[in-house]
Amino acid sequence: MSVEKAWQNNAPEDEACLCHTQELISLEQLEREKSRLMGELAGSLAHELNNPLCGVTAFLERLSRHGSLTGQDAHLLPLALAQCTRMKALLKDIQAVMGPHCLKKEVTDLQQVLNFVMRLLHKQLKLFGVLVHPLQLEDPIWVIGNEQQLRQMLLQLLFTVGRALAGAGGELTLQSLRHADEIRLIIQCQVAPSHYEQLLQLFDQLRSSQLPLDSDTAIVHSILELQGVTMQITQPVQGIGAMVFTLPIEHADM
DSSP: OOHHHHHHHHHHHHHHHHHHHHHHHHHHHHHHHHHHHHHHHHHHHHHHHHHHHHHHHHHHHHHHHHTOOOHHHHHHHHHHHHHHHHHHHHHHHHHHHHOGGGTOOEEEEHHHHHHHHHHHHHHHHHHHTOEEEOOOOOSOOEEEEOHHHHHHHHHHHHHHHHHHTTTTTOEEEEEEEEETTEEEEEEEEEOOGGGHHHHHHHHHHHHOSSOOSOHHHHHHHHHHHHHTOEEEEOOOBTTEEEEEEEEESOOTTO
């Protein structure tokens, strides 16, 4: 039998095998996509559940500091705080296992992240009466971090700032400085002298060592912790203060 005839005789079987293989590949790709989406959903849910948990924890910590509870309530308070701590650790584990993209850090252009955020918030900040002076740079600002989480953090932060300074004649000036193996993003806030109290209240909220009850601020603090970004708040002087964010540009584990 010639090679051509042998190939023709085996062709239907070969085609059936090929179709079966393609079907298996398609099913495998579908399963991978489903797993990826479920991981993203689990990670997102864990992140969202962490916000009300922050509020509950902060409330319980305030009760413990005031010491106003007696009897059975006083006995249950430390148990409730312990459960909050346990749940926070559990949610962090879920984010790490089910949603690795939520914690994955890569080389990210901070300039592009800021441009994206400002495009989304431009109209809203204008409605708040807040003028923004963006970064005056064209070159990329390479940092180590998760682009999606950095976007979310800056969105929540700038929206919170804009809302807090609404009607205060607020101006935001963005700057970046390189220091050793870090990038410092500086957001300077300025308000009219008659609205100095609004800026003080905003900065007091942001620098609080306790987990704040405000959900937007809770998201900011949560992402800062996950991404290893530090935030320093300078004391406002004559209506001018600043938030300084320090982001790594090199990481030993990358």
